[in-house]
Amino acid sequence: MSAYLDYNATAPIRPEARAATLAALEVGANPSSIHAAGRRARAVLEKARGEVAALVGAPASAVTFVSGGVEANALAMESATESGLDRIIVGATEHDSIWATAHALSANVEIWPVDERGVADLDWLADALARGGRALVCLMAANNETGVIQPVAQVGRMVRAAGGWTNDFFAGEGLARGNPILASAPGMRAFVERELWPTLDLQQPLT
Secondary structure, eight states: OOOOOOTTTOOOOOHHHHHHHHHHHHHOSOTTOOSHHHHHHHHHHHHHHHHHHHHHTOOGGGOEEOSSHHHHHHHHHHHHHHTOOSEEEEETTOOHHHHHHHHHHOSOEEEEOBOTTSOBOHHHHHHHHHTOSOEEEEOOSBOTTTOOBOOHHHHHHHHHHTTOEEEOOBOOHHHHHHOHHHHTOTTSTTOOSSOOOOBSSEEOOOO
16 A cells, blocks of 8 residues: 655645546637637636636636646746846746746846755845845745745745845645735735736736
């Protein structure tokens, strides 16, 4: 007998999610089409969009479905870069998709160190932000390899005060629903004035 314990990396699909996926696949039409079958597919898609928006406290218009975390990160970072940035600050333990996109978008990428527990060094960030220049700050809320939960609420406040953007690779609806500190972080979805809140499957585009 064996037990699967690597839920930080990925988790077995829940029966409810499996049922919802199969039901959506049975619709079998393009939601962009205007015929009856297409409109039925569009209704399924918009229902899902509304449910996700309600989960994270955002308007349905702020939810864009993407293929996964890599695409969500790229979309967020490209949008922020187009708005005008001087540099990108990336947490030392960030996902590879963040590092690859950061170096593709900017020649000025700074490594944000972590302590011996893997927690981002807030004093370092404060000094970096004090140097001036608009920054995009990338920090994973919950590390998929170590399970470390970062102080994203505090980071969001610091970055917003400095006039920058945050990009957060958010690790799951359980954290959003069950952790009020994470759910209310200024760097996340509910705060779209100056911040971006992408997840594995969601993206708040820059407007």
